[in-house]
Amino acid sequence: MVSAFTPQNISAFGPLVLMAIMYQLVGLLCTLIVREVVYVPRDFRWGIIVMGVISNWGNLPTAVVQTMAKESPFDPSTDVDLGVAYIAIFILIMNTTFFALGVHKICGWDFMDDHMLEDPIPFKERWRRRAANATSFYGRLRGKNKSVVTEDPELPPSPVLSQVTTTAVPSRWRDLPLMAIVSMTVIKMIIVPVFAIFVVQALQKHTSLFPPAQKIRTFVVILLSGTPAAANQLVVTQLLNPAGTAHTLASFLLLQYALMFILSTALAAIALYIVK
Template structure:
């Protein structure tokens, strides 16, 4: 067959799963617009899908596919997943520095760079493409889903386990509302001057006139820059208070060295650790569709007690009051136990599925209870009367329930798009930031992954050529859009219950997904087939 025929086959194979995803998303969009799915109904469906069906899919795939021989893929895939998260964070930071980002998304854009949709979208592609050559349908379908579960584990650990989702709340706190409002040039000039003063290389301006002069200059340059390049109506954005705040803070750092006040550390509200501690945690089981979530429900979804719906966004970051107890401070062991219990309660079910699936996949006696294991089944582990392993019905049930996870998650994604609201005027959107962020997640990171994975395949044993599905998954998951869970978390943390800016970013990414994902899948298929 000619090379053109091979290229046509590859493109068609890559386009088919993308079309299947598009139809599922479209069905959710249409049924919602037609009024056939109420918010309460979709909320219940999302909870069932996330907390029951998806864990069953992960568990069934891992037990069926993982063996002591191919578990070696766990380390390389974790390495690649972390690498994608770090690269996404750097890209988001660069976009925030060089382009205008609304003040309700200056921290959320960093979250978007890190977390990606590593669940339903790539699973749908793998389940379709792994059924045909050059893959082995008998093994690679389940193995591909199991490999994707490793990425899901890394994403959940970062987003929920490490508390990265809390950054979504920082866009709505009073002490962050005016941060980073100056354009690129003024921000970095202030930072450079502060660095110089900290290093003792520049004399401190000591008069109030000098502080006002710096503030006025920064404000004027900010207004000129925004008016000339960003085309943002100046009457809607007041840059002078931000300029005064930043210029004043820059001027006062390191002054009055002989004064005891200048020797104090930064206020607690400026500490990253204290911000994370003061921001309430959202349960990892938050529904995918939260449009109907009320303020009271938002409080119930937080795991930290003692917060009201208003305190989520406006509370100070000062010292927390400590309740006095008769026994004094609790012992360290009790603190660790309480912290461990808290983390266990907030661990999402998909992560539990991975934690349970790994030993059941690798420990022969446990695996022999569920599925056939050479040397154990029928001999050291007697079969049930039906000729199957004793607990084979558990594995069958998990696979049966897991089969509906991916299509229902795609339908719910269409439901979320049907209920999104974005600004009606194009000039109100941060078009430059939206475009750059989309190109970073859908083009830049995938191109980087193609070269890196191919280099690992040739120079290391991390991606052996015979394990085609491992290489395919590693490349495919580099170009997925941002995670839809961020939409839920942002709506919960926002007092208004909306996420309009985030929605505008998501809409472009998911709209172009059908083009970029098809191209990336075709490239990955070509690499593993060659």
């Protein structure tokens, strides 16, 4: 990475770091929405957040860039090494976030009693109770409502309301977290790339962060927006789980990597169209 940078292209370091952090923040926001809206198994309600933040920015995109940069419209004499150097910036941010900032420890929270989340009550009921508590709180502030809120929306429901939610949630949501898996796949490999394409095209037009002449920089930024989740999360989860397994995580990863061949190819084609 060091040898590939020169005084002429070192200015790319800042924009690439910015994009890597933006990808992680967008992934975090989307996974929080997924965990709120659809059912996620109890042994993956923290792990799904790690999956949204940490992407595979290692050997997978490196192999693609090393191959693609040898052909037109890139310059094989410089863009192969430069493309790998640009990817190394994303790897730096990924490892800093995952290990140095301690995000890898979240993989074990699903198996610790003091961090384990209860199975959520249905989405509509959960937000109905939150709205009711918010209204009651607002009324108490204005002195119009002196009643005490007896139900905390974040605490387990009362025994009667458990009876209600047990019948309200279809068994298929409990047995097959298919909607969560599909949602994560859509986020990681469709929504974030669309976000990246719009951002790159708008910087190209109004700033020098992604100048059209720096084709390999634009290609790398778009390509790395649609990679699957990092596979090293699987190893860390197995190490932190007392049982030494990561079955739920494996099912989430399986669909992403199965669709990678189609979606990543399409994303690379779109990136080539833009840089040309």
